Amino acid sequence: MGAVFLIALILYFYRSWHSMERQNTVYSTMEEPSLPVAYVSSGDYLMNPMHAYLQDMGKQAARDMITVLPQDRQLKLVVQEYDNMVASASYEIRTLDLSHLIEKGTVSDISRSDGNASLVLPIQNLINKDQAYLLHITLETGAHTLNYYTRILWTDRDYTKSMEDVAFRFTTGSFDSTNSKDITTYLETKDTADNSSLGHVDLHSSFNQIIWGKTGMQPKGRFYMTLKEFDGMMGEIQISYESYMTDENGEEKHFLNEDNFVFRNDPERVYMMDFDRTTHQIFEGDSEDFAGKRITLGVGNTDDIAVQKSENEHYIAFKTDQGLWRYDQSSKSGHAVNIFSYRSDTDDGVRANYDQHDIKILSVSDKGDVDFLVYGYVNRGSHEGYNGILYYRYDSSNDTVTENFFIAIPEVYDQIRWNLEKLAYLSGDGLLYLYYGGSIYGIDTNSLEVVTIATGLQESGFASSDTQQYIAYQNPDAEDIYHAAKITLVNLESNQSSEIQGGGYLRLIGFNQDDLIYGIINPAYASIYTEKHKIPISEIHIVGPDLSDKTSYAKDGLLFTNVRVSGTRLHFDKIRPVEGGHYEAAGEDTIISNREQTDARLSGVGSYTDKILQKVWYIEIKDLGTKHVRSTAPKNLSLERASSIDLNITEDKNVIPMFYAYAHGHFQGRTRTLEEAYELVYDDFGYVLTADGEFVWNRVDKSTMVTIRNATALAEEPLTKLSKLTTIDTYDTYSMVNAYGMDLSSALYFLNKGYPLIAYLEDSCYLIYSYDSFNIRLVDPMSGSQNVVGREDAEAMFRQDGNRFVGIVPHKT
Known part of the structure; x- marks a missing residue:
């Protein structure tokens, strides 16, 4: 009886403590999108949807879009207010590098109709024709000061209306069987094109692919058109929209689509140089999505998908179409949780479906807890209108998503993604490691203490392994990336570091899975650049995480340059020094690893061919048998621990010039040489800019x-x-x-x-x-x-x- 009493007492106090803990926890729900969206009124179209920022973005949002001014420079805006009311508006115009303020003004006349506010910016004759500027619009609603950004261009060569008409007819025509034949005028169909997937089609695809095959696809809601670029000859237009089709069971399936067009204006007419459509199916988590040994994700591309399992493989966390799910394959009755999504049942889609964010799965525990990051533009919730990084944890026992901290970063999604793809790793002891802007940070996810591990790194002087457990960086105090005396290799799981020194200057090349690749620069050639302004290396070394030698490569009388890692292959050019401090070409070579190339992010992901939807992606799971999987959402969103962290990111004025590559409406990467940048975007009719937004190269112009x-x-x-x-x-x-x-x-x-x-x-x-x-x-x-x-x-x-x-x-x- 004493033992029974003691057990009952323990249970009582445990339940009382657990109840008190829940009572003291701050629970909330993620608020629906609330901020207004501004549009440019351009003829028959509402163009360039501008999303509100609650932070000053400076010049960072300049690449989102460009607006061509009417000849009288009176720019008409329409603001979809939702539950807000625009009380006042002002604007300023600056050069793209922000060095010169050209004009400031206010708007006194604001009219309203059907939930929209209309206003005109009376831009003066202070700007030069055919020169792009940054327009910063500020709207006051009483509750918020809202910032909107677009580049503007005043020109006598405005061919954008013709480009907009062609793009709109092409996109809408793909759904209209009576007008779709006009599309064939622009197609450049090739027999070698991949016509097996609706997830990605382009001008080389078949006519049947362009008009959605046998799906009977129809648009849902509005088409949102953005002029991404225009320079007087070349124009780039993006149209985003939602669509749906009805399957054989009478159920609707929904899709998010993005059409990107590249046009060139010639004296005779406007030419479509390129068309590229990406589509991904919205994963609903319906019972039919879970069957047999598969979770069927639907139409899409592997860029949309990421999978991570717990060590005991009971739980699978997966990201698809910017939503995060966790599936429990150990339970007697299958259970899936939609842990996170910005999607909304009440919003019209322009805000909730805004795709300038993504999710990074950090860890999945054997208890079913999931740690993850959401980064980019925050579509809804307490941080709506900010760009940055949110760290969340899903607690399986409480069925609660907890916001741990938010890092506000006034840079656009593409730039945040570019940094986090280099490093975002959560160690077993709860340290989150991030690379950002030439620095490596360690954040204790329990105490929220921030430690700067290294700073002042050149972008090409840092690398991480495939799993990101291992990182390496060159000595940041070196004169440049070609004159580093040491390389530091760090195991982020054990927090142990090792240094490589000796043999000359060292040049970090990258990783092959967990093996580090570096080169040695002979001091005799350390001041002699190649014609591409690179210093060649004389030896290539590949070492394991413990610095044990795996292989090395050197040839008498030869040096190596343009060394690049591609999967399990290491490519490089051979050169030989000649008199006069020059080099001459001596061919190319490749080192091939015998390791199988794997992508842990796509572990268990496969595809099959559906007779209607064509290529469909799925995740392998244990056989469900007769189980009926139920899908739920977390019961609570906890803000008890929610904090803000400032990484004190500063712009390094001594960073070497970089080339910024863009194509299909998106940032594709930045490189040290123009050759590398143009190779990133050549096939997609892209262009290359400097950090200040000046054109360096444009294939179409x-x-x-x-x-x-x-x-x-x-x-x-x-x-x-x-x-x-x-x-x-x-x-x-x-x-x-x-x-x-x-x-x-x-x-x-x-x-x-x-x-x-x-x-x-x-x-x-x-x-x-x-x-x-x-x-x-x-x-x-x-x-x-x-x-x-x-x-x-x-x-x-x-x-x-x-x-x-x-x-x-x-x-x-």
């Missing part, structure tokens, strides 16, 4: 023929600066761009900017001052002699000599 007058005189000063050429050198009125490695056709872009193209053949320097469809024309700036070469012959001639070009880009003033 190129006329069919150009002739530069007085080419030798124009190039006289730039020719004197060639000996100092790095990757990009900026002077008062122009920049010189190292375009080594670009093919001739791509390098001819620079003639369209008003300067001749500097080109090398063997030891001689020439100026290409004219081209058309058949010929190019060169002049020797020393002798003045001119020469005409056929286009095909010229391309072969320069390719054989290494495609050594230097472009000149004038600054817009």
Whole structure:
């Protein structure tokens, strides 16, 4: 009886404590989207949906869109207020680098109709034509000060209306059988195109793929059109929308879609240069999605999917279409929890479906708890209108999602993603490691203490392993990435670090799974750059996490450059030093690992062919048999621990210039050389910018023929600066761009900017001052002699000599 009494007493106090703990916990629900959305009124369209920011984004949101001003510069805006009321509006216009304030103004006349506020920005005649500026709009609602951003362009060459019409007809025509035949005018169907999936289609896809195959797909709600880019010749338009189809059981399936178009204006008409559609199915978690040995995710792309299992494999956390789920495959009755999603049953979709965020699964415990990050733009909840990183934990025992902390970062989603893809790792002892802006941070998820592990890192001087358990970085105190005396290797799970030193300067290359790859730079060549402004290495080493040697590679008389990791392969160019402090090409080589390439993020993910939906993705699970899986949402959202953390991210003024690559309406990456950037976006008709948003290269913005007058005189000063050429050198009125490695056709872009193209053949320097469809024309700036070469012959001639070009880009003033 005493034992029974003691057990009853323990149970009483446990339940009382647990009840008190729950009573003291601050529970909430995630509020519905609340902030207004602003649009540009452009003819028949409401263009450029601008989402509200509650933080000052500076110039970071400049790439979201561009607005072409009407000739009278009176810019009409429509604000969908929802439950807000715009009390006042103001605006300011600055140069893209924010260095000059051009104009400030206020709006006194605000009219209202059907829940919308209409206003006109009376932009003055203070801006230059054909020069882009940043427009910052501020709306006061009483409850909030809201910030909206767009670039603006005032030009006499506004061809955007024709581009918008073509894009809108193409997208809507894909749903309309009576008008869809017009689409065939633009298609460039190829037999080699992949016509097996509706998740991704382009101009090379079949007509049947473009019109959604046999699905009977129909649009749902509005089409949201954004002018992503326009420079007078090239235009890039994005249309996002929701669609649905009815399956054989009469159930609706819903999809989110994004169509991206690239146009070029020629004197005759507007040409569609590229079309790219991505589609992913909204995972509803219905019972039919769980059957047999599969969780069927539906139509999509692997970029949308991530899977992580608990060590005992009882629990599977998976991300699909920006929603996070956890499936319990150990229970007698199957159970799935929709842990997180911004999607809403009451919102019209423009806010809840806004896709500038993503989810990173950090860990899944054997108890079913899930740690995860949500990063980018916050669509709803207490941080709506901010960009940053949210750290959450799903507590399985309480069926509660707990917000632990929020890091506000005034950068757009693509830039936040770019940093977190380099490092976002949660160790077993609760330390969250992040890479951001050249620094490595460690955050204790229990005490919320922040430790800066390393700072001042060059982006290419840092790397993480496939699992991100191991990181490596070069000495941040080194002169540059080519003159580091040591590399630090850290095991984030054990918090143990090791250093590699000796043999010369060290150059971090990357990882092959958990094996570190680095090179040794011979001090004899440590000051001799290649023509692409790189210092070659003399030895390649691959070591394990314990620094044990796996393999090494060296050849007498040869050096290696352009070393790059691609899966289990290591590619590099061989060069040999020659007299005069130069190098000559000696071929290419590849080191191949015998390890199987795996992607832990897609563990257990497969696909099958559905007779209607075509390629469908699924996750392998234990056989359900006759189980009926129920799907639920967490009972509570806890804000008890919610805190804000400031990483004190500062802009490093000494960072080397980088090239920013864009295509299909999205940031594709930043690189140290123009050649690397243009390779990222060439196939997608993309473009490359500097950090200040100036165009460096654009595949579409190129006329069919150009002739530069007085080419030798124009190039006289730039020719004197060639000996100092790095990757990009900026002077008062122009920049010189190292375009080594670009093919001739791509390098001819620079003639369209008003300067001749500097080109090398063997030891001689020439100026290409004219081209058309058949010929190019060169002049020797020393002798003045001119020469005409056929286009095909010229391309072969320069390719054989290494495609050594230097472009000149004038600054817009």
